[in-house]
Every structure is written in C-alpha cells, then in structure tokens.
C-alpha cells in the first residue's frame with residue numbers, strides 16, 4: 001500500500017524536470033496537475049516561465065495534458081493560451097481520467113509521466129495507472145482547506161519515502 005504512495009521522483013519544482021533523462025526513459029507525454037504544481041490555486045493564468053517551459057516541452061516534442069480536479073472554468077481559463085490537452089474535474093486518484101489523458105495524447109502508460117504536488121491524488125492515482133510519478137514541492141503554502149488537512153499526512157509519507165522508498 002505504502003509503495004503506491006511513493007513517487008518515482010521527487011523534485012523541488014517543475015523547472016527541475018530533466019527532459020533529456022525523461023526522453024531516454026521513453027517518456028513522450030507529461031500530465032500536469034495545475035493547482036500548486038504550476039501555480040498557486042488562486043492564480044488564474046500561467047506565468048511567463050510556465051509558458052516558456054511548455055514551449056520548450058513542445059519543441060522537444062513532448063505531448064502535454066493538464067489534469068485537474070478543479071472545475072471547468074478554472075482549467076479552461078488556465079489553458080486559454082497554452083492550448084494543450086486538458087481534463088477538468090478529473091477525479092484523481094481514480095484512474096478514469098488517466099486513461100482519458102493517455103487516449104488524448106495517444107500514448108501508452110509506459111510513455112507518460114504525471115507531475116503533481118499531491119501524494120493522495122497525483123502520485124497515488126499515477127501509480128495505480130502505472131505511469132511514472134513525479135512529485136514536486138507545492139509552489140505555495142496556501143492550500144484549499146481540504147488539501148490543508150492532507151498535508152500533514154503527506155509529510156509523513158514523504159519522510160518514509162526519503163528513508164525507505166528511493
């Protein structure tokens with residue numbers, strides 16, 4: 001059970017992604033959580049740095065899919081200028097939307113990684129689906145109340161991961 005909560009990789013932020021290493025592993029598509037992975041949950045649009053990163057990813061021929069448990073308006077507005085695949089109300093950690101993301105990108109699970117800030121949604125769901133899971137530190141310490149409750153538990157899982165999981 002605990003294994004399913006451990007990410008394959010734990011990074012400080014999305015900007016630490018090693019694109020060459022991912023390519024070497026055969027990763028061709030990236031699923032990104034939005035809230036607190038790319039921007040704080042109360043920031044509506046991508047920053048200049050995110051737009052640049054996504055352009056780089058595209059130039060490196062990665063396919064990209066946003067996947068958020070947040071509502072349609074939030075996801076659509078965030079994606080307005082990025083224009084990547086996007087799934088709202090994804091219901092992570094359920095794997096239904098992961099399957100949808102693979103379909104949209106036309107890739108197999110071995111070719112995809114999810115990048116997210118939450119263990120119980122992004123990492124657990126990704127591990128259940130069998131994609132590579134990359135945990136990043138949340139970009140802001142502001143969380144919605146539900147997330148705040150889970151952070152304490154997450155910290156304990158991360159400590160265990162750092163001790164035993166790597």
Ligand SMILES: [Mg+2]
Nearest residue numbers: 033035036117
């Ligand atoms: Mg998140």
